[in-house]
Amino acid sequence: MNIIVSFSGRCGGNCDAIAKYISSGDDCLLFMRELSTQPCANCSYECMSGPCKYRDDGTYAFFEKLSLADKIFFIIPMYCGNPSALYFIMNERCQDYFMQNQSQYENITKKLYIIAVYGNADEYPDFLNLFARQYDFKNAKEHILGLERHKYKQKMKDFLLDAEDVKVKLNIFTGKSKTQFPS
Numbered sequence: 001m002n003i004i005v006s007f008s009g010r011c012g013g014n015c016d017a018i019a020k021y022i023s024s025g026d027d028c029l030l031f032m033r034e035l036s037t038q039p040c041a042n043c044s045y046e047c048m049s050g051p052c053k054y055r056d057d058g059t060y061a062f063f064e065k066l067s068l069a070d071k072i073f074f075i076i077p078m079y080c081g082n083p084s085a086l087y088f089i090m091n092e093r094c095q096d097y098f099m100q101n102q103s104q105y106e107n108i109t110k111k112l113y114i115i116a117v118y119g120n121a122d123e124y125p126d127f128l129n130l131f132a133r134q135y136d137f138k139n140a141k142e143h144i145l146g147l148e149r150h151k152y153k154q155k156m157k158d159f160l161l162d163a164e165d166v167k168v169k170l171n172i173f174t175g176k177s178k179t180q181f182p183s
């Protein structure tokens with residue numbers, strides 16, 4: 001079973017549509033906006049020495065679920081030059097899980113694949129590198145796919161999946177198609 005997570009704040013946008021497009025069979029589709037949105041705030045860093053005071057809000061259970069997946073796909077939109085706040089909230093809250101389950105970090109990150117949705121790589125050349133640095137992927141190209149709206153002359157209201165090339169890229173990236181990306 002693969003777990004596919006949309007980090008968009010908007011229901012039914014590009015990230016959700018891509019999540020649905022790449023899912024099949026018994027895959028588990030999750031929308032971070034419906035899971036925990038409790039940021040690391042109003043606490044005394046309890047997670048450093050014991051359970052996070054918000055542990056039961058679903059974030060810890062989310063990481064337990066990830067540990068059992070075959071592959072994990074995070075679909076992350078760019079908001080104001082960075083990954084959406086929903087991504088950062090999850091990212092900070094992961095400390096509670098990994099402090100208790102250190103061996104799971106490698107297990108989870110080696111099966112993690114990022115699909116990043118944004119406007120233009122020329123304008124934001126470092127966006128994809130942010131994920132490469134964070135997870136220290138051995139082969140970043142295998143783990144990170146950037147989808148730029150400007151390549152398809154799309155505006156905010158357009159849908160990336162309307163471009164056939166985007167479907168081809170997703171099929172290759174997710175392993176639906178056996179073709180390799182040109183190096």
Ligand SMILES: Cc1cc2nc3c(=O)[nH]c(=O)nc-3n(C[C@H](O)[C@H](O)[C@H](O)COP(=O)(O)O)c2cc1C
Nearest residue numbers: 008010013014015016077078079080081118119120
């Ligand atoms: C608050 C906000 C800020 C955004 N900032 C950027 C940006 O800096 N650069 C960019 O390329 N796109 C930006 N976008 C556009 C989103 O990346 C784009 O709409 C993307 O498709 C969002 O995913 P969605 O379609 O799943 O909602 C922004 C969107 C929002 C809502």
